[in-house]
Amino acid sequence: MDLTALHSYLRTKRETTGLIIVIEKLQEAVFKQNFNLDNALSKDVPLEEKDVIEKLIRDSGINIENRQDVQTFLTKLQKEVSSLPTIHIILAISPKEEMIEAIHNWFYQNYKKTVLLDISVDETVIGGGVISFDGKANDYSLRNTISQMQSSG
Amino acid sequence: MIIEIGLIQNFLLAVIVVAAFSLAIILIRNLFKRKPADVPVDMHPIDGSNNRVHQHATDDQIKIDDKAYRNIIKTAQKHAKNILNHTTAAATEILANSKQTNENLEGELDKILQQIAARDIHELKNATGTHEAEYQKHLQSTQQDLLKATKDTIEATKKTYQEKLDQFTSELIKSGLSTQDLVDKKTKELLTVADQEIADYKKAQLGKVDDQIKKLLEKVYRDVLRIGIPENVHQDLIIKSLDEAKKDGLFKL
Numbered sequence: 001m002d003l004t005a006l007h008s009y010l011r012t013k014r015e016t017t018g019l020i021i022v023i024e025k026l027q028e029a030v031f032k033q034n035f036n037l038d039n040a041l042s043k044d045v046p047l048e049e050k051d052v053i054e055k056l057i058r059d060s061g062i063n064i065e066n067r068q069d070v071q072t073f074l075t076k077l078q079k080e081v082s083s084l085p086t087i088h089i090i091l092a093i094s095p096k097e098e099m100i101e102a103i104h105n106w107f108y109q110n111y112k113k114t115v116l117l118d119i120s121v122d123e124t125v126i127g128g129g130v131i132s133f134d135g136k137a138n139d140y141s142l143r144n145t146i147s148q149m150q151s152s153g
Numbered sequence: 154m155i156i157e158i159g160l161i162q163n164f165l166l167a168v169i170v171v172a173a174f175s176l177a178i179i180l181i182r183n184l185f186k187r188k189p190a191d192v193p194v195d196m197h198p199i200d201g202s203n204n205r206v207h208q209h210a211t212d213d214q215i216k217i218d219d220k221a222y223r224n225i226i227k228t229a230q231k232h233a234k235n236i237l238n239h240t241t242a243a244a245t246e247i248l249a250n251s252k253q254t255n256e257n258l259e260g261e262l263d264k265i266l267q268q269i270a271a272r273d274i275h276e277l278k279n280a281t282g283t284h285e286a287e288y289q290k291h292l293q294s295t296q297q298d299l300l301k302a303t304k305d306t307i308e309a310t311k312k313t314y315q316e317k318l319d320q321f322t323s324e325l326i327k328s329g330l331s332t333q334d335l336v337d338k339k340t341k342e343l344l345t346v347a348d349q350e351i352a353d354y355k356k357a358q359l360g361k362v363d364d365q366i367k368k369l370l371e372k373v374y375r376d377v378l379r380i381g382i383p384e385n386v387h388q389d390l391i392i393k394s395l396d397e398a399k400k401d402g403l404f405k406l
Contacts, residue, residue, distance in 0.1 A: 085406055087404070089391075091387075091391065092382075092387065093384070093387055096384065098388070099384065099387070099388045099391065102388055102391075102392065103391060103392070103395065106392055106395050107395075107404075107406075110395075110399060111404065111406040113406050115406070126378050126382075127378060127382055127386070127387060127390040128390040128391060128393065128394040129390075129391050129394045131394060131395065131398045131403060132403075133403055133404055133405075134405065136403055138397075138398055138401055138403055140393070140394030140397050140398060141394070142378065142390065146370065147367065150363075150366075150367050150370065
């Protein structure tokens with residue numbers, strides 16, 4: 001599945017949770033009588049997620065009239081989103097849109113992959129960040145740098 | 154003792170009464186066995202040679218004898234009565250004396266007993282006083298002995314410890330170490346230990362101070378930099394962190 005359309009939309013863990021909820025609603029709608037994807041997207045999905053899903057469907061080339069194809073697509077999308085790698089980062093400030101975009105793009109540029117960012121805030125970090133992935137963590141904060149400078153005299 | 158005296162008195166009284174009756178009987182018998190010579194002429198018995206005269210005289214004599222007999226009986230009875238009265242009076246007197254003797258004896262016995270009791274009490278008092286004095290004496294003696302024993306023990310202990318101290322000093326001198334050397338050595342050891350403890354303490358305290366300074370500096374950095382660092386600088390710092398993480402091989406995507 002081509003998830004390029006998700007890259008600009010799906011950047012954080014919180015956004016992923018919202019998308020998974022939308023997917024679950026659409027899966028329920030597929031089994032209802034007189035199912036219509038456009039009607040379902042218009043009725044049950046926020047505008048931003050609606051645009052992303054419509055783009056993904058178009059890119060996938062599935063027949064939206066076919067319930068089975070739609071169901072297969074939704075199941076696959078849910079699985080792909082749930083399996084996206086998650087990067088945990090502790091920052092000194094609450095990041096704005098531009099900063100999140102820059103971090104997210106960094107991963108795509110360096111690894112050609114879409115990652116989900118799980119960001120939390122701790123002022124004592126001062127600057128930089130504490131980054132952890134797959135059970136490993138390194139402290140790249142200014143707090144740690146200052147502490148090392150003090151320890152070395 | 155009183156009972157024995159009463160028995161003796163009764164026995165004596167019985168003997169006296171029996172003796173009085175015996176005496177009365179003997180007197181009566183003697184009156185009837187009186188010799189002819191003692192009898193008046195007309196009352197003498199007639200021998201065989203002069204029977205008729207004698208027989209005639211005998212009848213007359215019977216009348217006389219009967220009268221005499223009556224007189225004799227009366228006299229005997231009078232004597233016996235006198236003896237009995239005398240005996241009774243004597244017995245009564247004896248009994249009275251005996252009773253008085255008993256009373257006297259009882260009184261004397263009481264006196265004796267009182268005297269004995271008084272003597273015993275006196276002796277008891279004397280003995281008590283003597284015992285008390287002896288007890289006090291013994292107590293004083295015991296106290297003195299105890300004091301002496303205590304004093305001796307203290308002296309012995311002092312002597313023992315003095316001997317041990319002398320021995321210890323002697324051994325010290327023999328070993329070539331003077332007391333001053335020992336003190337100096339011990340002082341050096343203590344000073345070394347104290348220096349080490351002080352050094353450890355200083356190190357621990359300095360560590361605490363360092364931690365406090367570090368926390369203070371971090372707070373200053375945080376407060377100053379948090380306000381002073383622009384967002385673009387923050388972003389640059391974050392990207393720099395990601396680059397370092399990539400170098401460290403943190404991301405295995």
